Amino acid sequence: MSLSRLRNIVKCDVVKASASSALVSKLLGPCSEIVSTCTIQRRNVTQQNSKPDWNRAVSEAEKIVGYPTSFLSLRWVLSDEIANVALHLRKLVGSNHPLLKTAKNLIYNGKNNMQAWGLIVLLVSKAAGHSPEIPDMEQDKAAGVLYSQRALAEVTEMIRTSHLVHKGLVNMNSRQLTAAEPGDMMFGNKIALLSGDYLLANSCTELANLRNQELVELMSSAVRDLAEAEFLGERDEQNNPLPSRPVPEANWEPASEWDCILDPLPMSGVEGCLQREWVARHVLAAGALLGKSCSAALKLAGHNSELQTQGYLFGCHLALAWQAFLDLEAFTGPEPASFSLVGAPLAFTLQENPDLYTYIEAGRRSVHDVDYHALYRAVVEGAGIARTVALQRAHEAAARRLLERLPDGDARAALHNIIGAMRHDL
Amino acid sequence: MACLSSSRLCARVQNKLLCQFGHKVRRQTVFVKLKPPGPSPLRIFGKTCQRVTTCGPACGTGVYTTSATRRLASSLQSTSTGSLPDYGTQIVDPYRLLEDDLNGIYEDIRTELEKNTNQSELNTIATYYFDGQGKALRPMVAILMARAVNYHVYGENSALLPSQRQVAMISEMIHSASLIHDDVIDQSDFRRGKPSVNVLWNHKKVAMAGDFILAVASMMIARLRSDEVTLVLSQVVTDLVQGEFMQLGSKETENERFAHYLTKTYRKTASLIANSVKAVALLSGADASTCEVAFQYGRNLGLSFQLVDDLLDFVSSAQAMGKPTAADLKLGLATAPVLFACEKYPELNPMIMRRFQEAGDVEKAYELVHKSRGLEQTRFLARKHGAEATRLAAELGDSPYQKALVVTTDLVLNRIK
Numbered sequence: 001m002s003l004s005r006l007r008n009i010v011k012c013d014v015v016k017a018s019a020s021s022a023l024v025s026k027l028l029g030p031c032s033e034i035v036s037t038c039t040i041q042r043r044n045v046t047q048q049n050s051k052p053d054w055n056r057a058v059s060e061a062e063k064i065v066g067y068p069t070s071f072l073s074l075r076w077v078l079s080d081e082i083a084n085v086a087l088h089l090r091k092l093v094g095s096n097h098p099l100l101k102t103a104k105n106l107i108y109n110g111k112n113n114m115q116a117w118g119l120i121v122l123l124v125s126k127a128a129g130h131s132p133e134i135p136d137m138e139q140d141k142a143a144g145v146l147y148s149q150r151a152l153a154e155v156t157e158m159i160r161t162s163h164l165v166h167k168g169l170v171n172m173n174s175r176q177l178t179a180a181e182p183g184d185m186m187f188g189n190k191i192a193l194l195s196g197d198y199l200l201a202n203s204c205t206e207l208a209n210l211r212n213q214e215l216v217e218l219m220s221s222a223v224r225d226l227a228e229a230e231f232l233g234e235r236d237e238q239n240n241p242l243p244s245r246p247v248p249e250a251n252w253e254p255a256s257e258w259d260c261i262l263d264p265l266p267m268s269g270v271e272g273c274l275q276r277e278w279v280a281r282h283v284l285a286a287g288a289l290l291g292k293s294c295s296a297a298l299k300l301a302g303h304n305s306e307l308q309t310q311g312y313l314f315g316c317h318l319a320l321a322w323q324a325f326l327d328l329e330a331f332t333g334p335e336p337a338s339f340s341l342v343g344a345p346l347a348f349t350l351q352e353n354p355d356l357y358t359y360i361e362a363g364r365r366s367v368h369d370v371d372y373h374a375l376y377r378a379v380v381e382g383a384g385i386a387r388t389v390a391l392q393r394a395h396e397a398a399a400r401r402l403l404e405r406l407p408d409g410d411a412r413a414a415l416h417n418i419i420g421a422m423r424h425d426l
Numbered sequence: 427m428a429c430l431s432s433s434r435l436c437a438r439v440q441n442k443l444l445c446q447f448g449h450k451v452r453r454q455t456v457f458v459k460l461k462p463p464g465p466s467p468l469r470i471f472g473k474t475c476q477r478v479t480t481c482g483p484a485c486g487t488g489v490y491t492t493s494a495t496r497r498l499a500s501s502l503q504s505t506s507t508g509s510l511p512d513y514g515t516q517i518v519d520p521y522r523l524l525e526d527d528l529n530g531i532y533e534d535i536r537t538e539l540e541k542n543t544n545q546s547e548l549n550t551i552a553t554y555y556f557d558g559q560g561k562a563l564r565p566m567v568a569i570l571m572a573r574a575v576n577y578h579v580y581g582e583n584s585a586l587l588p589s590q591r592q593v594a595m596i597s598e599m600i601h602s603a604s605l606i607h608d609d610v611i612d613q614s615d616f617r618r619g620k621p622s623v624n625v626l627w628n629h630k631k632v633a634m635a636g637d638f639i640l641a642v643a644s645m646m647i648a649r650l651r652s653d654e655v656t657l658v659l660s661q662v663v664t665d666l667v668q669g670e671f672m673q674l675g676s677k678e679t680e681n682e683r684f685a686h687y688l689t690k691t692y693r694k695t696a697s698l699i700a701n702s703v704k705a706v707a708l709l710s711g712a713d714a715s716t717c718e719v720a721f722q723y724g725r726n727l728g729l730s731f732q733l734v735d736d737l738l739d740f741v742s743s744a745q746a747m748g749k750p751t752a753a754d755l756k757l758g759l760a761t762a763p764v765l766f767a768c769e770k771y772p773e774l775n776p777m778i779m780r781r782f783q784e785a786g787d788v789e790k791a792y793e794l795v796h797k798s799r800g801l802e803q804t805r806f807l808a809r810k811h812g813a814e815a816t817r818l819a820a821e822l823g824d825s826p827y828q829k830a831l832v833v834t835t836d837l838v839l840n841r842i843k
Contacts, residue, residue, distance in 0.1 A: 081671050088674070166637060171629045172613070190611045193633055194670055197607060200637065201663040204644060208660035211653040220644035224542055227638035230631060231545035239630040262645075267544040 057421035058116060061414035065122040066143035081198050088191050097188030099195075102168035117160055117290060118153035120318065120418070124294045124311060125149040126411035127403075131302030144411070148210050148300045155203045155219060156293040162199035163226045165192050174237040215296050221262050222292040228264060229284035233277060233342075240367040241281070241342045246354040247272030258283070261292070261312060274347035281342060282323045283316055291315030310402050317399040318419070324392035325422040331376075331385050332424045338372045344391055345384035346375060352382055392422070520570055520830035520837070527569045527586055527594075532558045535595050542642045551627055551635040552642075555602045559618050564601055565594035567699055567727065567834060571720050572706035574819075574827035579712050582825075589650050590706040596659065597702035599643040604666050606636040611670075612757055655705045662701045669693030673759065680775065684765055688729070695735075696728025719821050723831065726815035731838045733808035736761035740795055742842060755788045762807065764791060767800035812839045 092100060125145045138146055169192050170185045200223070207216045234242040255269035255276055265288075270280045294315035295308045303311075327343035330336050340346070341360065350356055356378055363370035379385065396419050406412050521528065536553045543549050569586060572594070576584035608614070609622040610629050616622060623632045640663065647659050672690040703724035707717040739754050740763055754761050758781030760768075768774045771794045777787045795801065812835040819831040 081668065084671055084675060163637075166633045167630065169610070169630045169633050173624070173628060186613060189629065190674070193607055193611055194667065194674070196633075196637075197667045197670070200640065201660075201667040204660040204663045208653075208656045211656075213648045213651045213653070213656060216656055217645050217648035220641050220648060223641035224638055224645070227634040227641060228543055228545050228548060230634040231543075231548040235628070237628070239628050264542055264544050 053421040053423065057414070057417040058119065061119055061123055061411075061418060064143075064410050064414050065119065065126055065145060066140065085191060085195050085198075088187075092184065092188050092191070095184035095188065097184055097192075098168040098170060099165070099188045099192040102164055102192070117293070118157045120290065120315075120415070121153040121156050121293045121297050122149065123411045123415050123418075124314070124406075125153075125297040125301060127406045127409060127415060128298055128301060128303060128307070128311075129407065130300075134302060146300060149297050151206055151210060152215075152219075152293060152296055152300060155206050156289065158199045158203040158206070159219070159223055159226070160289060162196040162203070163223075165196040165199070167230065168192055171238050210300070212300070215299055217262065218292050218296050218299075222289040225265065225284045225288035229281060232267075232281050232284060233271070234364075236363055236367050237365055238367075242360055242363055242367070243274055243342055243347060243350055243357075244271045244277060245357055246274055246351045248354070249273075261295070261309070274351045275344075278342065278344050278347045279320065282320055286323060287316035287319040289315075290319045307405070310405055314399055314402040317395045317402065321392050321395035321399060321419065321422060324388050324395065325424070328385065328388055328392070328424050331379065335373070335376050338368070338370075339376070341367060341370065341375075344388040345379045347384075348387040349375075349379045349382045349384035352384075353378065396422070518826055518830050518833065520566060520834050523826060523830050524566060524569050524573075527573075527591065528562060528566060531562065531565050531591075531595060531598070532556045535599060538595070538646065539639065539642055542645070543638065547627075547631065548635060548638060551606075551623060551632060552639050554623055554626075555605060555618070556598075559620075560598075562598065563731070563838075564597040564699060564702060567724065567831075568594040568597050568702045568706050570827055570830055570834065571703040571723070572710060574822050574825060574831055575707045575710045575712050575716060575720060577825040577827055578716065578823040579710055587709055589652075589709050592646055592650060593655070593659075593702055593705045593709065596643045596646050597698060599639050599646075600659075600662060600666070600698060603636045603639040603643065606632060606639070608670075610636075614753070650709070652709065654708050658701045658705050658708065662698050665693040665697035665701075669695075669697075680768075683760070683778075687760070687762065687765060691729055691732045692725065695732040696725045699728035699731070700724035716822070719818050723815050723818040726811040726818065727835055727838060730808045730811035730815065730835065733762055733804055733811065734839060734841065737763060737801055737804045737808065738842070740792065740801060752788060752792055755782050755791055758782055762804040763795045763800040765800075766803040767791075767795045767798035770798045770800075808839060812836070 089099070122143075122145055126143070129144075130139075130146060134146065138148065140147055140150060143150075169189050172182065172185060172189070203219075203223075207219055210216070230239065232241070233244050236242060252273045253269040255273070256266040258265060260266070265280060265284055267280065270276050291312040292315070295312040298308045298311040324344050327340060327345055330339035330343065331345060341363065350360070356375065359371050359375055399419060400416065403412055403415055535556045539552045539556075540549055543552070569591065572586055572590035573584070576586065576590075605617065606623055609617065609624045610632050613624060614622045615625060623635070627635075644660075647656050650656070669690050669692075672686065672693065700721050701724070704717055704721040707720035712720075736754065739751055739761065742751060755764070760774075760778040764774060764778065768778065774791060774794055777784075777791055780787070782788050782791055815835045816832050819828055819835070822828045822831070
């Protein structure tokens with residue numbers, strides 16, 4: 001290994017201290033200058049609207065299961081492909097390819113960062129314990145989890161990161177694309193696609209090494225769900241999601257039961273009912289992966305299928321509560337320049353007042369064309385925020401009920417703390 | 427690392443040998459009646475070539491030999507006609523032999539994908555390349571090997587296992603998923619004679635459709651409930667991505683370039699074929715050495731296939747290929763014909779290093795390749811791998827399927843698209 005590469009890794013360590021993800025810090029190694037400026041801005045934002053509760057809950061939880069994830073393993077840092085990506089990413093600095101933003105968000109997006117997902121999988125693993133038949137060799141005694149569960153947590157993060165990176169492609173078929181930088185965009189797409197594929201391929205190998213085919217099937221179905229999520233409902237030209245046109249409650253189609261885990265999520269009764277659309281969207285985009293990972297962790301520990309299903313539901317409810325909490329963030333501080341058009345507060349508001357949909361239609365070409373100020377006023381004046389808070393509480397309560405099925409202990413308490421830390425001052 | 431350096435060594439030896447043997451090939455074109463390119467004692471391709479076989483395939487050698495010789499006369503010309511030679515009655519067209527097994531394979535893949543989504547646009551994009559217009563080479567070879575190995579192990583009354591047919595479907599799905607991602611990366615306009623996916627749909631959705639196909643294929647793999655098969659097939663995905671990464675950078679020196687090219691070719695093309703035939707052999711319950719024979723057959727067939735592909739990029743018409751020609755040069759890629767041509771025309775070196783990006787580079791390189799013996803040497807190398815595959819196929823028990831494996835190496839070498 002070359003010396004310059006070593007130096008690069010050492011340099012990355014500075015970033016790692018805050019990020020604790022070797023992969024992404026290495027991705028960003030060469031462009032740390034843009035990152036550092038962003039950190040300052042970011043810090044200002046976080047000071048305003050995030051409570052230290054969250055950070056404390058997460059860092060205490062991390063101590064319980066040892067280091068947060070196995071992503072830190074050296075083979076990531078030393079991988080040829082990642083070194084290659086870092087090299088190419090340098091060429092993109094200065095362009096505005098969204099891959100840079102994706103990479104940055106992976107590290108600094110406080111509450112939505114990826115290692116939190118692996119952390120939850122490990123906490124569930126520790127909280128549930130494992131069957132006495134599992135040989136000592138396969139246990140990480142100090143942390144109270146199995147090595148296979150740690151590998152699974154890593155797979156969860158790789159799948160999620162891969163999906164976020166693939167989501168960050170630019171659609172070059174769009175008419176609005178400025179002709180100035182097709183080269184940069186094409187190159188950025190290439191790197192984004194390959195990096196995502198690299199993570200996906202590694203998660204395949206890692207899963208195969210667990211030698212549990214039911215688990216491979218379950219986790220592969222989570223990858224499928226993530227892909228499906230990107231097709232749900234209306235989209236602008238860059239595939240940013242838009243809500244569907246609200247239909248009055250009297251005309252809603254009956255919703256189908258969602259008791260499937262391996263089958264794809266049924267879509268009947270979803271379109272036009274914005275609450276259901278919100279749930280379907282975020283179950284596919286987040287709940288499925290977190291739920292299936294929790295379920296898989298319990299499977300690895302030798303728990304029965306009933307508890308595995310509870311694990312799936314816990315992951316889904318936690319992901320939905322989390323999403324509702326993130327959706328509320330835009331409405332806690334000063335009015336933001338833009339916010340998610342498929343967030344729960346706006347979904348409730350649109351359902352109440354379908355005339356507002358004309359504002360959404362203005363964004364068919366690009367979500368940037370939407371009059372966010374008008375929609376913001378409508379949300380703040382309506383019941384959307386209060387109903388989203390209630391929605392978050394409902395999912396939190398469901399998640400807590402499921403947690404009570406697990407024996408009392410430090411890991412379970414840490415999960416309760418994390419749920420409790422999802423609070424805004426409203 | 428060990429594997430890379432050994433292949434690097436291989437490439438150097440190959441280079442030398444090719445210089446030596448290139449001459450011989452040319453002579454063969456003139457004297458058509460010369461000895462056909464049977465298995466040779468050269469043991470540089472593949473690890474398993476321990477035995478030196480002096481005879482051709484056990485059965486149908488006569489027909490094979492004459493037709494092969496006849497074809498040799500025309501195949502070295504740059505515009506090969508490529509129509510299937512008249513094999514007589516003894517040698518079977520593998521596609522006809524497997525007609526029943528291959529029948530409906532695309533429909534089955536489409537059904538599998540459709541079952542896994544409730545989003546109609548995702549279904550449309552994901553099934554776009556499974557329209558039955560492809561060559562279905564990978565499923566064909568997988569099923570052929572499955573039947574040949576089953577016959578080898580269980581004799582005449584063996585049947586194709588449903589799980590082996592699943593592997594055939596999976597191999598085509600992994601292939602298509604990689605094509606879809608390639609289309610976004612390379613911004614190609616046409617594939618298989620129709621607009622490619624990236625022209626028709628949002629690139630973000632196209633990328634997701636590729637992930638989707640891979641996920642469904644992984645679920646199918648998992649449902650086979652075999653740890654070994656899952657490990658073997660997950661290696662394919664890793665190889666594909668690593669091959670793609672190798673294509674991205676051209677840091678290697680002139681000496682390393684050919685080894686780099688061969689490793690890349692293995693990862694991007696041969697690994698899928700080699701590992702899927704290994705998977706069907708594993709499912710059949712064959713012993714380790716038979717699985718290795720299957721793997722090496724697939725590896726050599728895959729390398730030969732890609733070498734021919736790289737050759738056709740220079741000699742075939744855009745119409746026949748269903749995609750533009752000299753496409754590799756336009757993408758900045760130096761394939762075997764260029765690397766060989768480089769020996770005679772060192773002025774190609776700087777063009778390779780700048781990935782043919784300056785005006786006139788593509789045209790100049792195209793011309794130099796045609797002026798050099800690069801195409802001939804590429805064909806020679808392809809034929810060497812084909813011969814090695816033939817030799818390996820001969821290690822399996824005699825059966826119509828085993829014969830068809832031999833014919834397949836010929837099909838691959840003499841295709842025009």
